Amino acid sequence: MRTDAQGLALTTDNDAAVTAFDGAVEAVAKYRLDATPLVKATLAADPGFALAHCLKGYLPMLASSRATLPLAAAALADGTAAATGATARERRHLGALAAWQRGALDDAVVAWEAILVEHPTDLLALRLSHFIYFWLGRAADMRASTERAAAAWSPPTPGYGTVLAMRAFGAEECGDYQAAEAAGRHAVEIDPGDLWATHAVAHALEMQGRADEGVAWLDGLAVNWGGRNHMIHHLWWHRALFHLERGETDTVLALYDDKIRNLSAPLVLAIPDLYIDIQNAAALLWRLEHLGVAVGARWGELADKAEARIGDHGLIFTLPHYMMAFAAAGRDQAAARLLDAMRDFAATGGGGTQAEIVGAVALPVCAAVLAHRKDEHARVLALMLPVHARIVELGGSHAQRDVFNQLLIDAAVKSGRRDLARSLLDTVNAAWTVGANRRGYTHARAATA
Numbered sequence: 015m016r017t018d019a020q021g022l023a024l025t026t027d028n029d030a031a032v033t034a035f036d037g038a039v040e041a042v043a044k045y046r047l048d049a050t051p052l053v054k055a056t057l058a059a060d061p062g063f064a065l066a067h068c069l070k071g072y073l074p075m076l077a078s079s080r081a082t083l084p085l086a087a088a089a090l091a092d093g094t095a096a097a098t099g100a101t102a103r104e105r106r107h108l109g110a111l112a113a114w115q116r117g118a119l120d121d122a123v124v125a126w127e128a129i130l131v132e133h134p135t136d137l138l139a140l141r142l143s144h145f146i147y148f149w150l151g152r153a154a155d156m157r158a159s160t161e162r163a164a165a166a167w168s169p170p171t172p173g174y175g176t177v178l179a180m181r182a183f184g185a186e187e188c189g190d191y192q193a194a195e196a197a198g199r200h201a202v203e204i205d206p207g208d209l210w211a212t213h214a215v216a217h218a219l220e221m222q223g224r225a226d227e228g229v230a231w232l233d234g235l236a237v238n239w240g241g242r243n244h245m246i247h248h249l250w251w252h253r254a255l256f257h258l259e260r261g262e263t264d265t266v267l268a269l270y271d272d273k274i275r276n277l278s279a280p281l282v283l284a285i286p287d288l289y290i291d292i293q294n295a296a297a298l299l300w301r302l303e304h305l306g307v308a309v310g311a312r313w314g315e316l317a318d319k320a321e322a323r324i325g326d327h328g329l330i331f332t333l334p335h336y337m338m339a340f341a342a343a344g345r346d347q348a349a350a351r352l353l354d355a356m357r358d359f360a361a362t363g364g365g366g367t368q369a370e371i372v373g374a375v376a377l378p379v380c381a382a383v384l385a386h387r388k389d390e391h392a393r394v395l396a397l398m399l400p401v402h403a404r405i406v407e408l409g410g411s412h413a414q415r416d417v418f419n420q421l422l423i424d425a426a427v428k429s430g431r432r433d434l435a436r437s438l439l440d441t442v443n444a445a446w447t448v449g450a451n452r453r454g455y456t457h458a459r460a461a462t463a
């Protein structure tokens with residue numbers, strides 16, 4: 015028996031395995047590319063280390079793709095076979111992986127939270143529950159989970175900065191921008207390469223309309239992003255949003271081609287259809303076109319990637335982004351197939367937490383995205399207004415979901431529903447410090463004045 019970097023018991027007697035395992039957990043927390051080789055090194059040192067098999071299964075789950083589910087299932091089987099003599103905490107992790115792998119996201123977070131009651135310094139349980147809460151749109155749970163554990167963490171504990179970063183992002187999504195910025199900046203002082211803390215502060219600045227500071231913040235930290243995974247594309251996406259707000263659309267397009275959706279970049283070549291990349295790209299092209307900027311043929315390759323993912327509901331926030339690509343590229347058949355696959359998933363239960371949300375929320379939102387492109391604005395309103403309050407359940411951040419506010423309010427304006435548009439603008443104003451006082455709402459503000 016050994017202990018991990020946070021002092022929790024590990025069922026292994028191999029020091030090399032412990033060192034590599036601690037490195038792998040840190041790599042996950044810091045979005046580093048060496049998580050997979052470190053897990054491999056862990057299991058090479060001790061093939062009977064159950065929690066390392068579990069971590070090997072968590073990694074492909076983070077890709078949120080049906081293509082990687084068999085990898086997670088194989089690791090789960092190996093971990094289960096090795097779990098004789100493992101601690102209750104380690105066995106609970108295997109239970110969480112089993113739940114996650116079958117799509118039972120609620121059961122997975124229950125398992126991680128059960129671990130955290132006894133072991134609040136379990137960095138994996140904290141980080142993964144944070145991830146799932148985020149993609150279920152449960153900001154209050156995301157914040158509460160980290161805050162419950164926070165008292166057990168102090169600066170000397172490895173991973174302290176990661177916990178600060180999670181506290182920062184939880185605070186930001188709950189509208190506490192001051193707390194978010196303080197915790198996020200503190201984490202970046204500890205490690206300038208802390209992407210999640212960098213990201214939390216970028217969000218806090220975005221929500222307050224501080225575009226100049228946002229550009230400076232990300233510009234000053236980008237030097238630390240080497241050896242990181244696709245999360246860096248999302249940080250470039252945030253930077254593009256700041257430039258968009260400054261009216262620098264040429265810069266936004268250049269960032270799109272060079273940093274956000276560079277099809278020649280090694281990360282994109284390795285995984286060309288990762289959910290976060292598709293979301294970044296589609297949402298940015300949509301916002302550009304909404305401002306009247308021509309984006310050329312950029313939609314086509316996104317639509318290609320999306321067609322290959324029809325029927326994959328691993329991360330449902332991506333679905334409306336697939337539809338943005340189909341609608342923009344004029345792929346009506348693909349759009350119909352996407353909606354059919356979502357109906358099937360919802361009807362059969364899909365085995366998990368997200369099936370009801372797909373049927374009740376994602377389906378009308380996707381149909382509305384298509385209708386908006388076809389200028390069927392009354393239909394957009396009929397589809398989206400009944401589920402407006404539930405769009406949060408698609409997951410993602412306020413900043414990401416804002417594209418749906420822009421779409422809905424645009425449809426209200428173009429339907430001649432000025433009072434409705436004004437009321438929806440008020441909702442945006444209530445939710446954000448900078449509210450609808452942004453470029454994406456310029457036309458709607460003018461039309462309702």
Ligand SMILES: [Fe+2]
Nearest residue numbers: 213217248411
């Ligand atoms: Fe973000």
